[in-house]
Amino acid sequence: MRTVVDLTRCQGYAQCVFHAPEVFALHGEEGLLYATAVPDDQVARVREAAAACPVQAILLGEEVTSRAL
Amino acid sequence: MPSDLKEGRIVVVGASLAGLRAAEALREEGFTGELTVVGDEPHAPYDRPPLSKQVLLGQATAYTTELPLRRDPDAEWRFGVRATGVDLLAKQVLLEDGESLPYDRLLIATGTRARPWPDPDEAALDGVFTLRTREDGAGLAERLAAGPERVLVIGGGFTGSEIASACREMGLQVTVAERGPAPLVGALGATLSKLAAVMQRNHGVDLRTGVTVTALTGNGAFTGAELSDGSRVHADVCVVALGALRNVEWLADSGLAAGPRGIACDAGCRAFTMYGIVTDDIFVAGDVSRFPHPLFGYQMLSLEHWGNAVEQAEVAAHNMVSPGALQRPHLSIPTFWSTQFGLNIKSVGVPTYSDHIVIAQGSLEARRLAMVYGYQGRVTAAVTVDMAKSLDYYRHLIETAAPFPPPPGAADRAIAADITIPSAVPDPSGLSHGPTVALTGHLPDRRLTVV
Numbered sequence: 001m002r003t004v005v006d007l008t009r010c011q012g013y014a015q016c017v018f019h020a021p022e023v024f025a026l027h028g029e030e031g032l033l034y035a036t037a038v039p040d041d042q043v044a045r046v047r048e049a050a051a052a053c054p055v056q057a058i059l060l061g062e063e064v065t066s067r068a069l
Numbered sequence: 070m071p072s073d074l075k076e077g078r079i080v081v082v083g084a085s086l087a088g089l090r091a092a093e094a095l096r097e098e099g100f101t102g103e104l105t106v107v108g109d110e111p112h113a114p115y116d117r118p119p120l121s122k123q124v125l126l127g128q129a130t131a132y133t134t135e136l137p138l139r140r141d142p143d144a145e146w147r148f149g150v151r152a153t154g155v156d157l158l159a160k161q162v163l164l165e166d167g168e169s170l171p172y173d174r175l176l177i178a179t180g181t182r183a184r185p186w187p188d189p190d191e192a193a194l195d196g197v198f199t200l201r202t203r204e205d206g207a208g209l210a211e212r213l214a215a216g217p218e219r220v221l222v223i224g225g226g227f228t229g230s231e232i233a234s235a236c237r238e239m240g241l242q243v244t245v246a247e248r249g250p251a252p253l254v255g256a257l258g259a260t261l262s263k264l265a266a267v268m269q270r271n272h273g274v275d276l277r278t279g280v281t282v283t284a285l286t287g288n289g290a291f292t293g294a295e296l297s298d299g300s301r302v303h304a305d306v307c308v309v310a311l312g313a314l315r316n317v318e319w320l321a322d323s324g325l326a327a328g329p330r331g332i333a334c335d336a337g338c339r340a341f342t343m344y345g346i347v348t349d350d351i352f353v354a355g356d357v358s359r360f361p362h363p364l365f366g367y368q369m370l371s372l373e374h375w376g377n378a379v380e381q382a383e384v385a386a387h388n389m390v391s392p393g394a395l396q397r398p399h400l401s402i403p404t405f406w407s408t409q410f411g412l413n414i415k416s417v418g419v420p421t422y423s424d425h426i427v428i429a430q431g432s433l434e435a436r437r438l439a440m441v442y443g444y445q446g447r448v449t450a451a452v453t454v455d456m457a458k459s460l461d462y463y464r465h466l467i468e469t470a471a472p473f474p475p476p477p478g479a480a481d482r483a484i485a486a487d488i489t490i491p492s493a494v495p496d497p498s499g500l501s502h503g504p505t506v507a508l509t510g511h512l513p514d515r516r517l518t519v520v
Contacts, residue, residue: 061137
């Protein structure tokens with residue numbers, strides 16, 4: 001699974017950092033850095049983070065897979 | 070409403086953010102026909118912003134930044150194949166392998182590439198990088214992780230500054246060489262560029278401004294560079310961050326209004342021909358586009374923004390499957406972000422479309438502020454530093470063409486909010502870096518000879 005944060009929307013509420021600290025981290029006061037590849041054991045936490053995000057900036061999903069090639 | 074717009078054959082050229090989001094949006098809009106997405110990179114669509122941040126810091130690898138799908142666009146993906154031309158009359162995209170793809174409607178989303186170092190022999194030295202693709206990111210991350218003595222970054226734009234920030238965070242010595250008076254000045258103007266310069270120096274960056282790099286030296290491997298002030302920088306890694314070039318060369322013979330500043334299109338993302346006539350079957354989205362915006366004097370804008378790629382792709386997709394009266398304009402306000410030296414910089418509007426600024430909240434000393442840009446008495450842009458929650462308020466002022474300086478709106482309004490100072494946005498031709506929002510005027514790209 002992959003995740004991407006729409007940092008145009010992100011306002012640094014940091015709810016994701018509480019829900020999935022192994023995937024999301026604040027860099028400075030409000031800059032957000034995140035792991036783009038979500039380990040299997042973190043998928044549920046990232047789903048919670050995506051649901052909790054006040055500006056709904058987190059997208060979790062499969063990438064285009066090689067079968068499509 | 071004619072149903073055949075939801076059917077037929079659509080080709081998307083460009084398989085990055087805009088191409089992917091357009092493909093998804095086409096299906097969301099009810100397109101049931103054949104969809105082919107062509108990309109010259111041999112990869113599924115991937116996200117580029119992490120390449121100058123998480124990837125360099127080792128918090129993600131360059132090969133795991135694929136973009137998550139919002140839905141399966143049920144497309145035929147043609148990765149690793151370059152488009153070499155388009156035949157408007159036969160309605161075919163020509164591919165480098167000799168194949169041609171017929172289309173009923175075409176979306177062009179070929180984006181940009183890194184501007185290379187002008188001397189090809191010097192650019193080929195081992196240790197000289199640009200940063201745009203995942204291969205660039207992987208190679209640079211590997212080299213930085215090996216602990217070079219010093220990194221030279223040429224160009225103090227957003228990409229160059231983010232790379233310098235990552236280097237300092239990793240404890241690496243870094244020199245930034247910028248032709249202009251300060252980093253980020255082309256995008257943000259003089260006042261915020263001074264803050265950017267202070268932040269770089271406080272974080273230990275060897276910042277050289279007002280200089281150009283005249284030569285990269287080394288015998289096979291990069292060992293240093295010569296500067297226009299006569300000085301020399303010894304370094305073992307060099308990152309060329311001189312801005313972006315638009316991928317339009319493949320359209321040179323197409324008859325479309327494609328030039329160095331992008332492909333001109335209308336507010337509905339429909340491409341212009343070189344005669345200034347709008348097409349109804351060719352659409353443009355993302356970094357390669359150039360489109361008029363009523364809030365900025367109807368000037369054509371070229372944006373290198375993640376958010377614009379998404380929003381313009383969605384508008385283009387909607388208009389590709391909708392009859393004229395139901396088509397939508399792409400009128401969203403340009404927005405971007407950058408994380409560097411521990412600061413979160415966000416911008417809304419077009420800061421280069423300005424004559425004066427005020428600091429409406431916070432202060433330079435606090436490294437936390439909201440700066441508002443005005444042009445001829447109207448608010449045209451705002452930039453926040455570690456104040457992202459304020460940005461929506463200023464976006465509203467821009468959307469409503471509110472008077473500048475803006476009236477009191479925030480409880481923490483700074484005294485400086487009543488003191489307007491010149492925005493001092495320089496001519497971009499005098500800088501190493503390009504602004505990521507470019508006003509590209511009103512004229513078509515090619516002068517015609519009427520025969």
